[in-house]
Amino acid sequence: MEEKHASITKLNISVGLKLTMARFINSSLLLVIINFDNTTKWFDRAGLVYDATILMMLMAITDPILYLLNIPGKIKSLKVCIE
Numbered sequence: 001m002e003e004k005h006a007s008i009t010k011l012n013i014s015v016g017l018k019l020t021m022a023r024f025i026n027s028s029l030l031l032v033i034i035n036f037d038n039t040t041k042w043f044d045r046a047g048l049v050y051d052a053t054i055l056m057m058l059m060a061i062t063d064p065i066l067y068l069l070n071i072p073g074k075i076k077s078l079k080v081c082i083e
Contacts, residue, residue: 027055029061031048031051031055032034032048034051035047035048035051
């Protein structure tokens, strides 16, 4: 499936919206679906609140680290050096 955008700005908006939806589904809806059977145990250890807290802490730590590592930029510069 190919998308045709009128400008780079519209492309960036489209990518941003899709990433936001994917992160919301992955971090919020998935946790609720997984813990749906244990609605009485959401506040217990290994319940929904515990899982959400761990997920938020991991996202707060890993996102800045991945940004600092700049892996796509390093791969790009490696490709330029090889060519």
